Amino acid sequence: VRVVETASAPAGAGTGGSPAVPGRRPRNARGEGGRLAEDIVAGALALIDRTGSEEAVTLRAVAREIGIAAPSIYAHFPDRDAIIMAAVLRIFGELVDAITTGADSAGPDPVDRLVAGCAAYLRFGLAHPARYGVLFAERRMTARDDDPAVPARPDRPGSPGPEVHEFGAEAFAQLVQAIRDCAEAGVSASTDPVADATAVWVALHGTVTLRTTLPGYPWPELGRFTRQLVVPLARITA
């Protein structure tokens, strides 16, 4: 199969507005140029989902995906990393929502809420392994700056932006609070909810990443496994 440079069948082609050339996205009306920014992020997410890694999110691939010319991206994002960051923020929002929804779907019992939130975390990670992987992909490693084998990053340091930390902190704070609620209700022996939340978090993160990497391993049923991790690590006593 030969892959041609121009998009052959972008998502959403044909819906709304009879594009002059098939496969080309109709241009936005004046003043609505910002919509393309959303489409670019959506295209990046689609590529991440389909290919399983953020490597595939190249400017040209995104442009093909949504039916525009590659240089059109520069009007909305300064470079590839900015697209990835926008995608990461969107995914973090989805994860936080999933956890909140999961916890709220449980009753008032604090242990149920804690376990439900953790189960929601795992379900999100396992349902969207590629998106989850991008969240915690090392943005660029701790390498010596003078190493010619490491392409220089002109402005951005190795760490994710502050917004990402905010989102991560929000999700983590939910977990800490859930453990604290258990302790205050007398059903957890935790005396250091932050430390115990850290332990729970690494276990959840390890579960998502290992299950994704080794799908052939005979993993136990998710609900049971969630309890197996969370109950002891959160020092649940009841």
Next chain:
Amino acid sequence: VRVVETASAPAGAGTGGSPAVPGRRPRNARGEGGRLAEDIVAGALALIDRTGSEEAVTLRAVAREIGIAAPSIYAHFPDRDAIIMAAVLRIFGELVDAITTGADSAGPDPVDRLVAGCAAYLRFGLAHPARYGVLFAERRMTARDDDPAVPARPDRPGSPGPEVHEFGAEAFAQLVQAIRDCAEAGVSASTDPVADATAVWVALHGTVTLRTTLPGYPWPELGRFTRQLVVPLARITA
């Protein structure tokens, strides 16, 4: 800094044998051509360590690294993936050795041995984050084969080779046995060492990957954290 195609200062240049052209590796004696294969893997590992990801392991980068011409690699490895696989096997061997050495450095007490083995696992992962990351990097995701955005893999399926599974199984079996030893000594309430070993493993894996990804987080001291994870998950009672 301009990067020129020819190697400028490969590791090991100048040691042993006055190469005609500086930066060029002296050729192996007849019958010892296999030594280049080892050098290629060593070069790949050096690139992984320096750059933090296996992405940097391109045929040309490896060739530059060890001072040979890129096509020379084909005499020893059919393609890039074969080099990565050889590196993965080597790293797995190092990890298994580290765990064994760690456990053996503890006394005869089964809990001490279990914790020491787990601590050795964490120490290895944190001391060599890039190598550890390559071990568990998704070799290529579960993506639809007909997706043009996913480059086709002609022969190899998405999963790692059988040798990798063997090594992983060996390391995992060590962990299962350590928990079983604790149970038989009456210091663990585990009735399903495999399930509990799985729980411990995901926690260890999550610790290595999260600590690597988020080095700025105030992680607790390693020894204490190891016990915090392993003792409850392995159902240690004593």
Next chain:
DNA sequence: TGTACATCAGTGAACGCGCGTTCACTGATGTAC
């Protein structure tokens, strides 16, 4: 009501790069006769 103009939302061609891979080759070293 015209019309010149500014702005918006992009396009298409081209550049230089590193990449995997191929091809024909080179030069040293061992071996058969």
Next chain:
DNA sequence: TGTACATCAGTGAACGCGCGTTCACTGATGTAC
């Protein structure tokens, strides 16, 4: 003891590719006068 030859251990140039990025541009749409 020679010498022709096979083999080994590579090299150097070239290909086509996708990539990020630049440049000058196009054509529709709103706005000032």
